[in-house]
Amino acid sequence: MMRCEWVKDHLLDYMDRKIEASEEIVIKEHLNDCDRCSHEYEKILDAWKALDLWEDLIPPARLQKNILGCMRRRREIKWWRMLAPVAAVFLIFIGIALYYRWDVTRNYHELTATNKDTPARLHTDITAENEADIIADLQLLREKEFYDSLDKLEKIDYLPLVEDQQKEDEGEQRSLLELFVA
Amino acid sequence: MKRIIVLILLSVSLYVVPTADAAAEDERIKRNRVLWESMSPEERERIVENYRRLKAQSGERRERIRKNYEYYHGLSVEEKYRLKERYRAYHGLSPLVRDRVNERLSKVDSLPQENQVRIVRKYQRIKLKPVDERMKLMEQSLFWKGLNEQEKEIFKRLMFPE
Numbered sequence: 098m099m100r101c102e103w104v105k106d107h108l109l110d111y112m113d114r115k116i117e118a119s120e121e122i123v124i125k126e127h128l129n130d131c132d133r134c135s136h137e138y139e140k141i142l143d144a145w146k147a148l149d150l151w152e153d154l155i156p157p158a159r160l161q162k163n164i165l166g167c168m169r170r171r172r173e174i175k176w177w178r179m180l181a182p183v184a185a186v187f188l189i190f191i192g193i194a195l196y197y198r199w200d201v202t203r204n205y206h207e208l209t210a211t212n213k214d215t216p217a218r219l220h221t222d223i224t225a226e227n228e229a230d231i232i233a234d235l236q237l238l239r240e241k242e243f244y245d246s247l248d249k250l251e252k253i254d255y256l257p258l259v260e261d262q263q264k265e266d267e268g269e270q271r272s273l274l275e276l277f278v279a
Numbered sequence: 280m281k282r283i284i285v286l287i288l289l290s291v292s293l294y295v296v297p298t299a300d301a302a303a304e305d306e307r308i309k310r311n312r313v314l315w316e317s318m319s320p321e322e323r324e325r326i327v328e329n330y331r332r333l334k335a336q337s338g339e340r341r342e343r344i345r346k347n348y349e350y351y352h353g354l355s356v357e358e359k360y361r362l363k364e365r366y367r368a369y370h371g372l373s374p375l376v377r378d379r380v381n382e383r384l385s386k387v388d389s390l391p392q393e394n395q396v397r398i399v400r401k402y403q404r405i406k407l408k409p410v411d412e413r414m415k416l417m418e419q420s421l422f423w424k425g426l427n428e429q430e431k432e433i434f435k436r437l438m439f440p441e
Contacts, residue, residue, distance in 0.1 A: 183282055190290035197298055223327060231330050235311040237348045241329040243366050247347035250365050252387045253380075253437050254406075255398045257422035259387050262398070264421045 100127055104134050108141065364440030376433060414439055 104127050110116045111124045128135045223231075237244055315323070333341060351359065372380065387395065405413055417423050417438065426434060 183286055187286050187290060190287065194290070194298065198301065227330070231326060232311045232315050233308060234330075234333075235315055235326070237345070238326045238329045238333065241333055241344070242370075243363075244344050244347045244351065246366065246369065247351060247362065248343065249381070249384055250362055250369060252384050253365065253369075253434075254402055255387050255395075256383060256434075257417055257420040258398050258401050258405075259390060260383075260422040260425070261420050262394075263386070264425075 101131060101134055104128070104131070105137060108134075108138060112138075112141065112145070361440065365437055368436045368440050372433065380433070380437070410439060 104124050107116055107120065107124060111121060114121075116124070128138055231238060315326075318326070333344065336344070351362065354362070369377065369380070387398070390398065405416060408416070414435075423431065423434075
């Protein structure tokens with residue numbers, strides 16, 4: 098029994114002549130004596146013979162081309178299937194955003210546009226466009242003079258430092274203010 | 280799926296921020312329009328005049344005024360108050376005195392850019408002091424000592440309007 102197991106394990110090597118001569122003799126003798134193993138051996142031999150009868154058929158060029166074409170198409174479909182929802186979402190968002198922006202711009206023009214009958218209009222030479230500019234800059238225009246002089250007002254603080262520095266450079270005397278900031 | 284989420288987030292961030300700004304601007308214009316229409320004819324006349332004056336100014340000056348406007352609106356309440364009071368004091372000066380003040384202020388403009396930066400930096404240190412200390416420091420300056428009594432009164436009002 099033990100020998101049967103061993104022979105079965107080495108049967109393929111025996112057929113391929115990949116075993117040692119001594120082992121080959123042992124297997125050959127066992128196959129002569131053991132019906133089960135010799136039956137197994139014959140089954141394998143038959144299978145090999147059947148495989149040898151098979152021929153490699155070359156498919157017609159047209160069939161080959163059709164199959165490859167189908168595969169390529171399938172791959173392309175996969176790519177588009179993946180991209181389509183992404184593109185759709187992107188387009189929807191752009192559409193919504195563009196609509197919203199257009200709406201805001203339209204509202205802006207409506208708000209700033211001047212109705213000729215409005216009592217707010219004083220000057221005939223002030224165009225609707227100018228009035229829109231005035232409305233847009235109303236806070237600034239209300240206190241234009243203040244904003245116009247703001248940089249000058251800030252400079253008042255710098256004046257003592259500037260004049261002291263100049264006097265010091267001219268060698269008049271040392272300024273205590275300069276001493277402090279130095 | 281990840282790509283879709285990233286795209287959604289990207290689209291939202293690209294469009295929500297500008298549209299929110301546009302909505303705020305929209306609201307501001309709406310308020311201005313209401314304000315403009317509720318103004319008295321005299322007030323509107325004054326604003327139209329200011330608009331004409333602004334338009335007549337150079338592009339550089341207009342830009343400067345816009346920067347001043349933005350600068351002012353970024354200041355603290357105290358700073359805003361200080362500048363408003365100073366403006367009142369400056370505006371209250373007679374044209375002759377105002378011209379003399381402007382003449383002195385032109386010294387600041389005539390300084391090279393690097394010196395102006397240095398002066399601003401020096402002033403930042405003085406600015407941190409309380410008003411009474413700043414006033415004492417000013418009284419010790421050569422600038423102050425060179426002023427006559429009338430000028431001292433004017434500059435005191437301009438520098439420490441509070």
